[in-house]
Amino acid sequence: MDLDFDRCYRAVSSRDVRFDGQFYTAVRTTGIYCRPSCPAITPKPGNVTFVPTAAAAQQAGYRACRRCLPDASPGSPEWNVRSDLAARAMRLIRDGAVERGGVAGLSESLGYSTRQLTRTLTTELGAGPLALARAHRAHTARTLIETTAMPMGDIAFAAGFASIRQFNDTVREVFATTPSELRSGAARRGAPAPSGAGTVSLRLPHRAPLDRAWLAWFLSAHAVPGLEHWEDGTYSRTLRLPHGPGTATVRFDGTHALATLTLHDMRDLATAVSRLRHLLDLDADPEAVDGALRADPTLASAVSAAPGIRVPGCVDGDELLLRTMIGQQVSVGAAATHTARLVAALGEPVTAPGDMHLTHLFPDAATVAERGREVLTGPAARVNAVVGVAAALADGSLTLHAGRTSADLRSDLLSHRGIGPWTADYVAMRTLPDPDVLLDTDLVAVRGARLLGLDLADSDHWSPWRSYVSVHLWRVALAARETHSLTSDQEDPA
Structure with a gap:
């Protein structure tokens, strides 16, 4: 990464929290490295080096500052x-x-x-x-x-x-x-x-501002009974993790997302935290996004109405793809109902301490491929498409993970029956995550663009933040309709 010394030093001199996690300050005279907002006396320019990762500082022999805890800053956008x-x-x-x-x-x-x-x-x-x-x-x-103890x-x-x-x-x-x-x-x-055995309570940092109202709507409207639950500003869900099941509960205070994780195996802690951060888009740089989008006068009012809006990610790519396909051409509420039926019938039962609403994991792809037709309802072509894609996920011929490029993932998705451009773009946007996907065929987004007077055919000037434009357009359309009963514009799997 090309770190401009003068720009970095100005951020350190002003203790600018916006740059926490984007680079680190290694101080030769003390042998420590800090986040840009460290409250310690600003070191002299000749005594510092700027590095892009904490690992680079550690590799050079620097130790973490005990005052600013640089390893606990938000991740780099x-x-x-x-x-x-x-x-x-x-x-x-x-x-x-x-x-x-x-x-x-x-x-x-x-x-x-x-x-x-x-x-x-x-x-x-x-x-x-x-x-x-x-x-x-x-x-x-x-x-x-x-x-923990x-x-x-x-x-x-x-x-x-x-x-x-x-x-x-x-x-x-x-x-x-x-x-x-x-x-x-x-x-x-x-x-x-300290938390009890298998349970960890954490404060997940993020950059301000953060639009909680949008996340609250998105998480609550899409919550699948048995798998997820939303109540009084708290979101909870089950997690399928590499070493066993887990559950997560998260809510927001003024500066952090407060998360409680209950894990079958503590080796999954870092993975669970990473996936929660991805789900909530906590590593975003909202000032950079908002500043760029406000430069468009026709979009400025939407950005000002929801500063710090986030693009929700996911905790499991396979789950996201199958849920998206199940929800094609039905309302958000109907999609949750269909998915809940699948979860109850085929998902692995779990016990969530203190939360009777969480009962099952989302079924793995192999189970959906084998038994999905017993549970899924709707057009036969869509059911066959969901089962076929589940089989591809199960045998590894289709893989979804954050290390793929958007172009490659989109191409692979489009090669499967029942997945069209909308689904491919939506899944890529939320799985990778890709901040530059404009869902310009989405009926709800198109409605929002019409309300704002935006021309979606002319979108290059919003790059690389077009995913955030998509979310703003959804929010505008929701506010205008004053209802949460939206129908997806995803293509029919036939």
Whole structure:
């Protein structure tokens, strides 16, 4: 990444929180690295170096600042805006790909050799895949140390370390303290009481502003009974994770998303957090998005009415695709009803402590492929299309993950019967995530554009934020209709 020194130093001098997570300040005289908004005295220009990732700072021998906790800043929006190899690799590393399949598995998912991937990441981000994954593990370990009562040995393996010695050495190198001292320090700072076994309570940071009203509508309107629940500003859902089931509950306070995760296996903590952040679009840079879109006078009023609007992502690409196909050409409420029937009949039962509304996981693709026709109703062509796509997901001939390019994923989706341009674009926008998808054939978006007087054929000047334009158009159309009973413009699977 090309980090302009003067621009970065101005951000550090003004302690600008907007840049937290977008780069880090490594201070040679102290040997520490900080987030741009660190409250410490601003170092002299000659004593600092700016790096794009925490891993790059750690690789150079710097330790994390204890005042600003740079590893706990929001993620960089760069990884969503960019679609090059480095950005796509970062998305998968955040999802725990290295811990699950090693660097070889990460390389295979991206379609590159391990050597080429390592060279690209080192050149672009200042650290290779192992170092980037190590920084990710260190953050997970600190979270577990400070928020749970788990034994340190269990934390070491839950965070993805190969041994307790590796865990201890990494914590000392990154945080300049021991795991026990980290836990004691959290207690002295008045941190919340440790959660019960298998449960972690977290504060997920994001950049301001954030339009809670839009997220509240989207999550509540699309909630599928048994799988999801919305009540009194709190969203909860079940999660299918690599090592077992989990549940998540999230609500917002003034500066954070407050999340409680209950996991079958703590090794899934980092993955669950990454997927929640993706679902809520917490790594977005709303000031950059809003500033660019306000430059269009015909769009400015919509942006001003909903500053910080987010593009909801997803927690599971397979689930999103199947739900989208099930909901083709029916209302949002009807789609939830059809999906709930599938979840109740074929989903794996789960027990959610303290939440009787969450009862099942979304069924995996293999189960839908085998038994979907027993449950799904509607036009035979659509049922056959859903079952056929589920079979492709199950046998691996169709793969959905955040490390793919939008063009490749869209092409693969369009090759399957029952998936047309709208579905392909919608799924790519929410799975990757891709901030630059304009749903210009969506009836609701077209209605919103008509209300604003926008010409959707002339959209290049909104790039790379056209996904946010799509969401603004939905919101405008919703506000005008004063109803949440919208019908999707997705194509018929026939």
